[in-house]
Amino acid sequence: AQKITQTQPGMFVQEKEAVTLDCTYDTSDPSYGLFWYKQPSSGEMIFLIYQGSYDQQNATEGRYSLNFQKARKSANLVISASQLGDSAMYFCAMRNILTGGGNKLTFGTGTQLKVEL
Amino acid sequence: NAGVTQTPKFQVLKTGQSMTLQCAQDMNHNSMYWYRQDPGMGLRLIYYSASEGTTDKGEVPNGYNVSRLNKREFSLRLESAAPSQTSVYFCASSARTGGITGELFFGEGSRLTVL
Numbered sequence: 001a002q003k004i005t006q007t008q009p010g011m012f013v014q015e016k017e018a019v020t021l022d023c024t025y026d027t028s029d030p031s032y033g034l035f036w037y038k039q040p041s042s043g044e045m046i047f048l049i050y051q052g053s054y055d056q057q058n059a060t061e062g063r064y065s066l067n068f069q070k071a072r073k074s075a076n077l078v079i080s081a082s083q084l085g086d087s088a089m090y091f092c093a094m095r096n097i098l099t100g101g102g103n104k105l106t107f108g109t110g111t112q113l114k115v116e117l
Numbered sequence: 118n119a120g121v122t123q124t125p126k127f128q129v130l131k132t133g134q135s136m137t138l139q140c141a142q143d144m145n146h147n148s149m150y151w152y153r154q155d156p157g158m159g160l161r162l163i164y165y166s167a168s169e170g171t172t173d174k175g176e177v178p179n180g181y182n183v184s185r186l187n188k189r190e191f192s193l194r195l196e197s198a199a200p201s202q203t204s205v206y207f208c209a210s211s212a213r214t215g216g217i218t219g220e221l222f223f224g225e226g227s228r229l230t231v232l
Contacts, residue, residue: 004159006159009157033218033219035218035220043205043225043226044223044225044226045160045207045209045221045223047220047221047222050218050220052218091159091160093160095219103148103211103212103219103220103221104148104150104162104165104175105160105162105221106162106176107152107159107160107161108159109157109158109159110159
């Protein structure tokens, strides 16, 4: 079984500041992938960033970076220089690669981020 | 570039009615999924189809059936709707893995209300 935990239901950050959204995971599969998705108020799901369990370096995509700490089973999303458009719900998700069944993802409950002026 | 298209976008049903949510993708993806999103619960997998011709239960399959009609289309059927099935439903697809992330591409969602 696999589980994703996001313990921050809501977060506030000031524009231009950095923010970290927490995600911890649990799996018995030695090979897995971790994802972050953004869901703005319009409802669509937008893929942000991916980290493979065997990747040596933390993933980065523009202002997004994933702080992957394998021993602690955490995969926190860091958004630098926050913008008003970053206000959204953010979901952490995981895929077990060896026992996967397609590429099905298990999602956390999400963190609602609000960027303030 | 349509991506993943799901219909209808909105639907109101009475308890006991049936309906089918349709989903089609134009990215030649092998795998397709149906998720439901409820407040405070995140997205939960209902059914998935790892490849054409196969379907499997996810975390919350009770009350639903699916059909993988062909590689492009994956439908979700509610045979006898219940108020507990009021939710936003997302269809998604992904390419076969093998050196790529295998991220899911989502449709825009279908908001279903069961009275």
